[in-house]
Every structure is written in structure tokens, then in C-alpha cells.
Amino acid sequence: MQGRIYTKQKCFECQKSLEPGILKYIENKGFLQCPEHPDITWAGPCEVRFGRKHHKRFKSVKEAERHLNHIRYQADNNKGGFDQREWAKNQPLSFLSLREKFVTLKETQSISSKQVQHIKRVLDEAGKSWDYMQIKEITEGEIDDFFLIDHGVGNKTLANWKTVLHDFWTWIVRREKRRSKIEMPEFPEIKYELEMKKIVNMEDQQYIIEEVKRISWEDNPRIWLGIRLMAWYPKVRPGEMLDLREGHVNYKDNWIVFPDPKEKNKPKFIHLLPEHSELIQKIQSMVPSALPEMYFFRHLKTKSGVKAGVKFGPKVFNKWWKKACKNMGIDGVSVYPGVKHSTVTALGKIMSPEEIQHDVTGHVSDAFKRYFLPDVKRAIIASRKLTEMQAGQHLVNISDHIKSAK
Structure with missing residues (x-):
């Protein structure tokens, strides 16, 4: 059988005759014994040797025996056999x-x-x-x-x-897989149902956004602007909006690029209405010009331990949105469903699901995204109708409006 137990202890009777006096391991007896003098046994400190690399010391032969039997079992029954790394000090396979x-x-x-x-x-x-x-x-x-x-x-x-x-x-x-022959375990099935997030109607949404403007404008107008833009352009997530930099806005051609969206497959663009582009530029001009690499949504003043120029934290938009909701007596609506899901739900009155996907949210299948480039005219018309809807103006079918614009 592979593996042995060794000790530095010698048989003193053999050594009297100038013999080596090596004690031999007796399988499953709990001791080592001199072959020439069976009465001489050893059950104390010893060492297990298994193969060329595995050496492990124990305080007793019984402990060593349990270990030796264990690794023999591993070698005989595990698909990967015995792996010395499992017993290494740094435990690389833990x-x-x-x-x-x-x-x-x-x-x-x-x-x-x-x-x-x-x-x-x-x-x-x-x-x-x-x-x-x-x-x-x-x-x-x-x-x-x-x-x-x-x-x-x-x-x-x-x-x-x-x-x-x-x-x-x-x-x-x-x-x-080549060294240890580890197999992929089966994972349990975990069933769940997505809960419907609480949303608001368009009228309440506009009241909340105006309240955000009222309470945050003096602190930083860009808080309101970020929330306002997400309501106008629901394809942009809060995290993506926070990552916007000064140089990502093109005021000449009226578009914004988000280079690193959640979808990861390509940059995300939104086509701005001219008046929206002018609004962004106006708020941008309230402070001295910034380098293109600076975050657009940043703190403009040093306050409460936050230095001017630092990017908004992930909870800034939601914090001010919830303050406005509290002032309006509205509970349980966070900023993302409040600006996106509420808007998309209301758009169902004037647009088909496909039109909402293509022209407003941009959330379509991966196969579609690889080949589809949003039509600029459709995107602008969709944004125009969305703005009119949020302002409470007369609603028309978006398809009819696109046909009349051709």
C-alpha cells in the first residue's frame, strides 16, 4: 500500500549491536515495531510520507494512521486522486x-x-x-x-x-479540470416573481420634479437637471447619468453619449431636443468652464465634508427625490421607477411596446441591438411627444405623428 509512517526513534537493542534499529510501521496497529525485537514499539511523534512531496508530522502514531488512511482513500476513490495542494500550508484549493x-x-x-x-x-x-x-x-x-x-x-x-x-x-x-478533475455541481432551482415597483402618474411626476427643483436649486441646480433628464430620456439609468462627463454632451448636434452603459456592447446615445440642449448648456454656464473629463453631476461647493468637484454619490438623486415625495405626501416611490417606469407606463397610451423599446428606452434583445441603429428622426419625435405628454398636452398616436413628419 502506498504511504508509510516513519519515526526517528530507534530500537536501542539493535543499536547495541551497531545495527540501524529502524522501527517499521505495522498497518492499523497504532504503533511502529522493531522487526528483530517485537517487544520494542513506538506510538509517539512520527511522520507520514505519501509520495515524493507529502510529508506531515503528528504527535502520535494513531493520529498519523488516521491521516494516512484518509489520503489513501482519496487516492483510490477520488477522480482527481490525491492532491498534495490540499494539504499545503497556504491551502491553494480551499x-x-x-x-x-x-x-x-x-x-x-x-x-x-x-x-x-x-x-x-x-x-x-x-x-x-x-x-x-x-x-x-x-x-x-x-x-x-x-x-x-x-x-x-x-x-x-x-x-x-x-x-x-x-x-x-x-x-x-x-x-x-486536468489536474483535479473537478466536476461542475448542480445548483438548486430558485423561483421568484418580480414585484411591480410603485410608480406615479405623469401629473404627480411633474409635481415631484418641480418640488425637487424648489428644494435643491440653491444647493446645486444639477440635482434637479439630472432627475429632469432621466424623466425626459428614460433609456438612461441613474448610474449612467452620474457617470456623465462634461465632454460627453454635444451642444452643436444636440446629443449625449454614455460610453460605458450597463449593456456594455456599445456606447449609448440620446438625441436631445434643442430646448433641452439649451437648458443643459445654461446650467453648465452657471459655473466656470470645466475640463471635458470632469464629471458633469458633481458637487459645486465644499459642504458637509464633501469637496467641490467630487462626483455625486450613488444616492444623491434618490435622496432629493424622496425629500420632494415626502413634501408632496407621496410614499414608497424611489427615483428610478418614479422617472422611468412611470414614464414608460404612461407612454403605453400613445406608443406600442415596440415603439417604446426602439425610440425611448432602447431596451431590446441582444440580437436586435447588434444590428439596429436608432433613427434620429424617430428618437427626436418620441422625445417631443414625451415632453408634451409630461406637460399635459393633447396626446396623439406616435406612429401617426411620424408619418405626418415625413
């Missing part, structure tokens, strides 16, 4: 070691820091259960048990966690 490497890898890829932080949070949570386990030891049972724990989140969040863990295991299987 969940902790591998998840740290995975996060480091993700930091080098073209994904946002927010996505990296999400991946890290999920793996940190899983690490509470698995950090000190070898990756081979984490099977379907352990994964099922992890998702049965009450993490204090809903099924939609758990489904997102499952996606992260599946991506993590895919990376491990690709990385280790």
Missing part, C-alpha cells in the same frame, strides 16, 4: 484561497467596480460556510444547505447569488 483569486481576476476584467463588489459580497457570504473547506468537499448538498439558510434576502437576490457562484465554479472547473 474555498477561501480560490474565491480571493477569483475576485482578483474580476478586478482585471472590463466590469464595473460595483459588479466586483457584488461578487465579493456574495463570496464573502458563502465563505462563512465554506472558507475552510477544500473545493472538492463542497458538493450539491453543501450548496443546497447554503441556500436554505435564512440570509435575510428575497429569492430574486438569492437567484443573483446563484449566478455568481455558478460563474465561480465554471472558472474553477476550467482551471482545475
